[in-house]
Amino acid sequence: MAYDLEEQEQIATFKAFWARFGNLIIWVLIIALGSYAAYNFWNSHKRTQTVEASALYDELQNALIANDNAKAQRIAGDIQKKYDGTAYAQMSALAAAKTAFEANDLKTAKAQLQWVVDNGNDEYKAIARLRLAGVLLDEKSYDAALKLLNEKFPAQFSAEVSDRKGDVLVAQNKIAEARQAYVAALAAMSKENPGRQLVQVKLEAIGGTVPADEADKADKNAAAA
Incomplete structure (x- = not known):
């Protein structure tokens, strides 16, 4: 009998606790599980993006070997548009700028380098600024080149x-x-x-x-x- 009373008291205590905190516990669990699912989805999405960007970057390298500037620019544009959150976007812009410069397409070369300046991380931005200053030097835009070089590196x-x-x-x-x-x-x-x-x-x-x-x-x- 005493055991039954003790068990009933525990049940009553649990019911009171649940009545007070049950909804909060449920919402905490929902948020935690949702966050975990979102985290897994985001990681999977990033891996997929990286794999797809890598495949396009390989195509870009083939275009560079073939000296096909037009194709290189198209592929670089696709990578920057679809996979701008990956390192391949910055790498593709630098590569596309190089092939554009070699094709004497300075306007496109500058646009690609400027994209990296605007969107890259600190290291890629620095590389792009140095190369852009080189293009400006070739164009005899000396003041613009020095202004770029006087920025923080x-x-x-x-x-x-x-x-x-x-x-x-x-x-x-x-x-x-x-x-x-x-x-x-x-x-x-x-x-x-x-x-x-x-x-x-x-x-x-x-x-x-x-x-x-x-x-x-x-x-x-x-x-x-």
Whole structure:
């Protein structure tokens, strides 16, 4: 009898608890299960997007090998439109810009690079800005190129930015400033950087000299080789 009374009290307590918190528990479970389902769906969607974008990117590479600029632009446009959330969209825009530039289609090259500047992550944006500045240099749009290069870049691109600034300043016949830019590029480069020698050649071509510490590094590298 005592057992029955205890059991009845437990049932009564549970009923009271459920009456008070039952709806809340149900909604919490619904939200948790819904969130879990949405998370799984999103991950599956992202994987599907990545696989599909990868297949299109392979087609783009084939178009690049065939020097088919028109086809490359179409495929890159499809990737950017349908799979803009994947890294392949940024990669395709950079690749399409390169083939457009080689086809002397500077307008399209600039548009593709600008897409990356507007939509890419920090690293891809930096690469696109550097290449876009190069296109502007070829177009003799020197002020626009320098304006682009004066924007904020990740620290690891400081050498490339200074090098490209030097190229633009040389084209503007601002030789003293160009020397400073090339010296800054050398200072920012590691001794293993394969671009060091080219920057040094450009610096010396405009009457500049490699700073003593940089010259010492160059001599040591030459001796080691």
